[in-house]
Amino acid sequence: MSSIGGVGSGLDIQRLVSQLVAAERAPQAQRLSQVESTARSQLSSLGSISSVLGGLKSAAAGFSSATGIGARTVSLSSTSYLTASASSSAQTGSYSIDVISLARAAKQSSSPQTSIDTSLGSGALTLSVGGSAFTVNPGGGPITLGELRDSINSATNNTGVAATLVSADDGVRLVLTGRDTGASKNLSLSGSGDLNAFAAAFTVNAVASNAQVRVDGNLTSSATNTFASAIAGVSFTATKSETDPVATRTTLTVGRDNGAARTQVEGFVSSVNSVLSTVKVTTLFNTSTGVSSPLTGDALPRTLVSQLRNALGAAVPGQPAGFESLNSVGISFQADGSLKLDAARFDKAMNENPQAVSALFTGGNGYTGMGARISSLVDSFTGTNGVITSRNKSINDRIANVGRQVDALDLRMERVQKNYLAQFTAMEKIVAQLQGTSSFLSNQLSQLSNLNR
Known part of the structure; x- marks a missing residue:
């Protein structure tokens, strides 16, 4: 916007227009800002609830493993x-x-040779492990003891033999060791050409056995x-x-392992309480200050708590009497709404019927246990089509819509600003013209006054 001063009127038109536009923009901008702020606070609170629900699902899913219940x-x-x-x-x-x-693995040793570079002559060597054979130096060309060792170890079709050279007082021996143990993994070898006699001279050091x-x-x-x-x-x-x-x-x-079972159940109880306390914080209304939390009065968290308490309190079908619910094994809600584990009662239940306690959490006989029940409940809120997932999408859509309204407001205010500037510019021209006319008339009157003298 160009800088325009009130040449005729003496007004700071630039500042006046800015103030008028700001005054007109403020109520709508404040309303949109409040809508966005509230939406983001709700989004953050739902994120906190989703996070603790994720922890609860992990704790519930843990009952399907043998690291706690049933350990x-x-x-x-x-x-x-x-x-x-x-x-x-x-x-x-x-x-x-x-x-x-x-x-044991099979092991055989060759006859002693003078050195690693001793020539064994020409021929191929076939080795078989448990009936699965492979051949080295198939071309039958001249080969030394060291080259034969390397050929065995590097053979891409090696069926399970490791070759080493062992130096003893009487010379250097090629030692063949099966890589696998077991009676079915015995080692045999045969040769062609000069390697036939070399193969026949091997000594069995160990027979593969179970x-x-x-x-x-x-x-x-x-x-x-x-x-x-x-x-x-x-x-x-x-x-x-x-x-x-x-x-x-x-x-x-x-x-x-009753200790591991109790520790796992304690973790589950703690995860439940994290969900309950997080919901309480995000829905709290302070009667002293009159300040509400982002989700105060929202039906979603109330529904979550209600369904969670119902799921935890309901009996698991197929369980024997005295082991059909969490309360029956020492897990119950307290006056403050939190869940608590009575370790003594839980240990007593584990000692009396550990299979029933395990089935209460893990399920069995075609029935869903507490772990799977709670996991399913969490999915109904945080899964792909969950209640919280849908609410998050709705809130994000609302925030995006606020952004579009802010953009539209900016465009509208630009037009308002242009209109104000046009009006004040026109006013300035009129004022300037009036001032010019006033000066002319004053000048004429002054001249008439001088003539009368």
Whole structure:
């Protein structure tokens, strides 16, 4: 806008027009600013609620794993021969385990050679591991001991053999070791040309074999040292064979991890309380100051709390008497509206019927447990088509609409400003003309007055 001064009137037209435009703009701009501010505050509050709901869903979804409810402890009378772990499907109890032998890989050694550069002549060497064969130096050209080692290790079709050179007092030997253990992984080799005699001279150092243990006196084998199915839900690995299994027998004991279960439930209760407290803060009305929170009076948070309390308080179908609800295992609402875990009652329930307590949270027999129930409730609010998701979209649309209205207001105020400037400019011209006429008349009157003298 060009700078226009009141040449005729003496008014600061630039400043006057700005003040008039600002006065006309202020009520509408203030209203739009308030609408946007309220919308952003609501968006922020809904974001806070969504965040704690995400934490609640994680806590609820955790009941589907074996890290808390249904977790098992494993103890060993000795750690010299075994390591072990158990899943939630493992039955509690004790098992006697004797480690008879560890799994072994096949190993064979060649006859001694003078050095790594000793020529073995010409020919190909075929190696077979568990019946799966591959051939090195298939062209049959001359090859040294070192080159044969490298050819075996670099073969792209190697079926499971590692080759090394071992220097001993009588010379350098090629040592072949199977990469996998187990009786089905034995090693054999044959050669052609000069390598036929070289292959025939190999000595068997170790025969591939399975690991063997006795579980409560029952012999079982494994191609590796790990036994994943000997005891349902338990995996144990033999680390050392026993020289006297009877004297050094290991007792493996599977127990319930009540501490892990209680810790997981405490986390779930804490997540519920985070949701309740966040909703309370975002809907609070201060009667002393008359100040309301962004979601005061909003039906959405009230609906959320109502549905959450109902879901937590309702019984889980299919549960035995005394284990059908959270309250029955020591989880109940307090006078202040928060959820609380009575650890003593929970531990008592776990000791009496751990399967029922687990099913209360994880579900079973075709029924949905508390974990899945709460996860589904959270999804109904924060999922793709959730209530909060839809509300957020609506609020963002409102903010975008405010932006469009502000742009329209700016354009309208530009037109108002131009109109004011045009009006004041026209006024200035009239004032200037009137002042010119006034000066002319004054001059004429003055001249008449002089003539009369």
